[in-house]
Amino acid sequence: MKTIYLIGFMGAGKTTVGKALGRYMSVPVFDTDEVIERKEQLTINAIFEQHNEAYFRELETKILQEIPTENAVVTTGGGIVCKHENRIFLNNNGVVIFLYADEDEIVKRLEQDESRPLLKGDKKEKIVELYGERLPIYKEAADYLIDTTGKEINEIVKEISICLNLS
Numbered sequence: 353m354k355t356i357y358l359i360g361f362m363g364a365g366k367t368t369v370g371k372a373l374g375r376y377m378s379v380p381v382f383d384t385d386e387v388i389e390r391k392e393q394l395t396i397n398a399i400f401e402q403h404n405e406a407y408f409r410e411l412e413t414k415i416l417q418e419i420p421t422e423n424a425v426v427t428t429g430g431g432i433v434c435k436h437e438n439r440i441f442l443n444n445n446g447v448v449i450f451l452y453a454d455e456d457e458i459v460k461r462l463e464q465d466e467s468r469p470l471l472k473g474d475k476k477e478k479i480v481e482l483y484g485e486r487l488p489i490y491k492e493a494a495d496y497l498i499d500t501t502g503k504e505i506n507e508i509v510k511e512i513s514i515c516l517n518l519s
């Protein structure tokens with residue numbers, strides 16, 4: 353089975369849904385952020401502070417290309433689609449599912465979260481600005497779009513399984 357890549361904005365549920373999807377499909381799950389943090393022995397926040405975003409993006413591309421392209425679920429960081437090279441790799445190596453959630457839902461889910469360096473400061477303003485820039489990119493990069501707004505994790509996993517004829 354070709355690897356399933358989950359893309360979408362911060363807070364769309366990629367990491368959470370991906371873990372549940374991997375359990376449902378009995379395949380390993382690779383979260384690009386988690387792989388990077390383990391390799392660097394630094395949190396994403398610390399990588400941005402001690403190095404910079406460009407350093408993180410180089411790591412992200414390298415890690416993406418090291419993760420198996422068969423029989424796995426890969427949960428990506430929200431900015432991975434911003435690099436054309438990454439979009440080409442995703443498209444060539446797996447099935448790309450865009451986990452959509454509307455802006456208000458994203459804001460709600462990330463209200464208490466301080467783990468995303470790009471949302472430091474006025475979180476809502478940053479979300480509106482970044483999401484506005486990226487929404488067309490997610491849509492263009494995806495094979496399928498799943499709306500996660502107001503849905504439970506298992507409901508989203510079920511929708512993905514139907515989408516991919518897994519059930």
Ligand SMILES: Nc1ncnc2c1ncn2[C@@H]1O[C@H](COP(=O)(O)OP(=O)(O)O)[C@@H](O)[C@H]1O
Nearest residue numbers: 361362363364365366367368461500503504505
């Ligand atoms: N469908 C959902 N409904 C409600 N909360 C969700 C849903 N999916 C994820 N969350 C919550 O939103 C936050 C971000 O989820 P996460 O999986 O880290 O998203 P991403 O990896 O896309 O940034 C977490 O607190 C998670 O529990």
Ligand SMILES: O=C(O)C1=C[C@@H](OP(=O)(O)O)[C@@H](O)[C@H](O)C1
Nearest residue numbers: 361362363396429430431468469
């Ligand atoms: O959208 C982005 O640029 C980012 C999303 C994050 O992952 P999540 O989408 O899992 O939060 C993480 O890769 C980093 O903070 C950058």
Ligand SMILES: [Mg+2]
Nearest residue numbers: 366367428429
């Ligand atoms: Mg994540």
